[in-house]
Amino acid sequence: MSKTTLRPQPADSSPLAPPWTVESWLNHSGQLTLDQLRGRVVVLHAFQMLCPGCVAHGIPQAQRVRGAFAESEVAVIGLHTVFEHHEAMRPVSLRAFLHEYRVDFPVGIDAPGSDSPIPRTMQAYGMRGTPTLILIDRAGRVRLHAFGRPEDMVVGAAIATLVAEGSQELATAAADDGMQGGAACDADGCKP
């Protein structure tokens, strides 16, 4: 599922995004699920607060995405995917980090893996590390998965391409969803 491509993949060959297994949310009250965001493009930014590339590049880029697109069209969601130094990045530290860096979009804390240092949503999406940027289209399909530092120009273009897929495509896609079935994806992975 998780090829690194810098243009959105075709909709019909893209898997449904696995659900998120999140321990708790910051900057958001209650739960937040992909289903709730259906109809909008979702920009999922996976990071660790002590990952230098995330702090210098990934998070500022996510903040620029937030500034460049309307919230009614594009949801920006952070995911704290701690896979090392777990004791160093507890929720109390993350909370202060978000405050100091003025991150105000919702951030989910990825649930710990049962037999692995890799947290569960990170596993489900097959992420290679942090920062990882994942674009999910209006119909809930993973259309782009990028590890590292994609350029703003490319990210802005990819998001706008998905935004431009309007209600018509959405209707078609919703029908497809019914055929593919959400059940094919669980927290451990997504099988088409």
Add this chain to the structure above:
Amino acid sequence: MSKTTLRPQPADSSPLAPPWTVESWLNHSGQLTLDQLRGRVVVLHAFQMLCPGCVAHGIPQAQRVRGAFAESEVAVIGLHTVFEHHEAMRPVSLRAFLHEYRVDFPVGIDAPGSDSPIPRTMQAYGMRGTPTLILIDRAGRVRLHAFGRPEDMVVGAAIATLVAEGSQELATAAADDGMQGGAACDADGCKP
């Protein structure tokens, strides 16, 4: 015609782009006209080689546009709009500049104004200065006009939005063009 907006304006309220009045072309043999580019999105980057904001921001951004989009979909065109220090920025200097900065997209030298230091295409588009970025859609309409330093994220998104307007819109627009008439725009300006 030349409002500074950072999202493409609606197609039906956008004027046709005035033709270019170019003295000579670099990085391109023969003439280059908007008509030849019809069907592609045109990214027109107006600059002066001794404008610090152009050198530090505008030209590198145009180069990133070139790298981020397919040439079959997006044409990147430079326009050297000298409105001051004319003797300092003659074609021989521009040619060396393009070589040293590795600019390899076509660059037109805007034709001098008859009674004004402002060159003719710059006048026709109502540009306020340099750098100016103008996005022209597949049907030849000016959809975005930005003076200064728009963010890469926003520029990438705007271009992709126009790219996403496919052949269907193009067909409709071509019909509209017939109604609006290209005659409304001449080299001195464009009157809706």
Add this chain to the structure above:
Amino acid sequence: MSKTTLRPQPADSSPLAPPWTVESWLNHSGQLTLDQLRGRVVVLHAFQMLCPGCVAHGIPQAQRVRGAFAESEVAVIGLHTVFEHHEAMRPVSLRAFLHEYRVDFPVGIDAPGSDSPIPRTMQAYGMRGTPTLILIDRAGRVRLHAFGRPEDMVVGAAIATLVAEGSQELATAAADDGMQGGAACDADGCKP
């Protein structure tokens, strides 16, 4: 004591640096005191691991200082002066931070204040916040105290100026020290 100046103050009007009250050291075994460093220029970089200005500017600058000067002439010492979000920046988090950001110079954890969120060394030096850069000359006097983001050019120049004060000045200064007396400085402040 703590004026923000960007050139070293004259030696004869500069106070002795207060001793450091450090809970524990990272990247160094055992204690580390100003007395041990006498004869070298000391670059003291006070920071908090969740302070964006420290991460983006202060710490990279301290690392460039480390690279630009010989260790035999210049000691670069970090001081973790946590005055907010104390629970978020415990030693376990700091340790991971130093690892991830590849900080390998010694870092002392400033001892908590007794009746104040401000830690003790931070109080003693009258620091206004983080990042703070303090330059201490070969004779142990505070010669520059800068809050915020001084330019590399200025910082490099100031350190080199102190390095250039060789053994002769040191000898004179040592005699002066005897007259001024280290006792005038304690952990709560320094009174000339």
Add this chain to the structure above:
Amino acid sequence: MSKTTLRPQPADSSPLAPPWTVESWLNHSGQLTLDQLRGRVVVLHAFQMLCPGCVAHGIPQAQRVRGAFAESEVAVIGLHTVFEHHEAMRPVSLRAFLHEYRVDFPVGIDAPGSDSPIPRTMQAYGMRGTPTLILIDRAGRVRLHAFGRPEDMVVGAAIATLVAEGSQELATAAADDGMQGGAACDADGCKP
């Protein structure tokens, strides 16, 4: 004479700086010679106005030097050493360039070479290209010669080291000068 070192070389093994062979000066009326600057540290910044590394790094660095040191101690001098695209970088273009980039320190136009595209002062100093930074001490000796992009931290430190060499060293050096003789250097090179 022209080793690339990032710390000032010892005074006693450093050659006298060759005189400058300058066609004309901008930002300065009349001639400007090294003799006139004796007693101050001279920061000589050689550049070409169409050299991207000069525009992005060298010139802004020279401007930061100008801001960081007192004019009474440090002279910042530009040298336009055109060795390619001669027609593209005529004085009229350079003048506009200096205006647009707000360069206000004196800039000399290096005199053309007789049988070479390399101008005469560039030859005399054995410069490898642009940007080149040369530091000349209070006694007129070349103490540092750096091609490319030395860090601000290192440049600031090197200049301050030379500034710290006060009147005493200057007196000694002046005596040395008498022995070495300025005649050993002419416009084509410097022979110890």
